[in-house]
Every structure is written in structure tokens, then in C-alpha cells.
């Protein structure tokens with residue numbers, strides 16, 4: 001997907017509104033986020049770097065429940081403010097920090113994190129391989145990387161590609177995704193995948209929030225663009241995404 005910088009700013013702003021009712025900005029339930037922590041956090045005091053950390057739910061939960069220390073990096077001031085508030089609310093503000101920055105320019109100390117993650121934002125490295133390359137320097141010897149990625153349940157229809165603004169080849173099927181990970185030098189040692197219900201629980205609150213925003217902001221300069229964005233997303237999911245698109249977190253070792 002190629003975007004001008006104003007398109008990117010629009011999409012980010014629209015997403016900030018649509019995600020108003022979600023804590024996890026991906027089709028992953030709280031229970032699966034907890035499961036992921038039990039799978040990959042090596043123990044109390046483990047250091048976690050989360051690129052594109054959104055509202056910080058993963059780091060806050062893992063700090064509260066598993067005793068990790070963490071850094072989240074995200075471009076959105078709205079999401080970073082929510083993440084800091086969530087850290088206060090969960091009592092972990094001394095263990096996690098949230099940095100408002102483009103993750104591609106964040107300089108983490110080499111080898112200084114036991115877990116390095118990027119859940120649902122592989123465009124930051126222009127795709128899966130580039131994002132793994134971006135994440136890898138921060139990983140400590142023997143550490144674990146987590147990448148959240150879209151995959152197709154089979155060969156995507158032309159309608160699905162057009163509705164999601166994707167090119168054939170931007171994403172692979174599940175086995176193909178694991179092959180791409182292997183080609184980038186990593187082994188997939190575990191995976192936690194979204195169910196159809198996880199997807200519905202991710203998308204439904206976005207529709208609610210989008211319609212609530214439109215009702216609360218009649219005459220706003222964004223009104224028509226926001227309505228069209230909401231409608232396109234709704235349509236793409238119901239016609240194609242729900243049947244054809246998967247999402248999962250892949251747990252990787254070098």
C-alpha cells in the first residue's frame with residue numbers, strides 16, 4: 001500500500017477515533033494476550049520492547065501479571081496518552097514507559113531486550129522481512145521475537161485485494177507466512193491465531209465508535225471522509241475479510 005504523508009495522517013486520525021472502545025488494537029482477545037505472555041515471557045524482570053505499542057495493553061498486563069519491565073514506542077499521541085493512563089491505572093507506571101516516536105527511528109540498545117514485539121504494524125519495516133530486520137538488533141541472545149501479521153486463508157479473491165487496498169503478494173497464506181519468516185532467518189516456534197469471534201470483537205467496537213463519532217461531530221470537516229472510511233472498512237470486512245483474512249502472532253527464535 002503506498003500512501004502520501006497526508007493520507008497516512010488521515011488514516012491514523014481516523015483509526016484513533018475508530019479504536020476509541022478497544023484496548024487491544026488487533027483481533028486478539030485479552031485471554032490470548034495473557035496466553036501469549038505465558039508462552040514467551042521468560043520470567044519476572046524480563047525486558048520487553050514493543051514497537052507500535054498502541055494503547056499499551058500488552059505491556060501493562062504483562063508488567064502487572066508477569067512482572068516484566070517494558071518500553072512501548074508508538075507514533076500516535078492519542079494512543080500513547082491512553083497507554084500512559086493505562087499504566088497508572090494498572091499500577092505499573094514505574095515498570096513501563098511509552099515513547100511517542102516513529103518506531104523506525106527508535107534506537108534501542110543492541111541486545112537489550114528479552115522479548116521484542118511488533119503486533120499488527122509490519123508496514124513500519126515495509127513488510128514482514130523488513131520489520132523483523134528492524135526488530136532484531138534489540139534482541140538479547142536467546143530472546144524471543146513476536147510479530148503480529150495478517151495472512152490469507154487461501155488464495156485471496158480479487159475483490160478482497162481491492163477492498164483492502166492490498167496487492168497479491170503483500171501477504172501470504174499461513175504456511176507461506178511461516179516460510180517468509182524462515183527466509184528472514186527466524187524459526188516460528190509457536191503461534192497464537194485470531195478466531196472469527198476475535199475478529200468480530202475487534203471490528204464491532206470500531207463500528208460503534210465510528211458511528212458515535214459521526215453523531216457527535218455533525219458538520220466536522222472530516223465528516224464525509226470519516227463516513228466513507230467507516231463504510232469501506234465495514235464493507236471490506238463483511239464481504240471479504242471475515243471469510244478470507246486471518247491474523248496471528250508468530251513467536252520466533254533466531
Ligand SMILES: C[S@@+](CC[C@H](N)C(=O)[O-])C[C@H]1O[C@@H](n2cnc3c(N)ncnc32)[C@H](O)[C@@H]1O
Nearest residue numbers: 024025052053054074075076102103119120121
Ligand atoms: C493495529 S495497531 C496495533 C497496536 C498494538 N500493537 C496493539 O496490538 O494493540 C497499529 C499501531 O501502529 C502505530 N504505528 C503506525 N505507524 C507507526 C510507526 N511508524 N511507528 C510507531 N508506531 C506506528 C499506530 O499508531 C497504532 O498504534
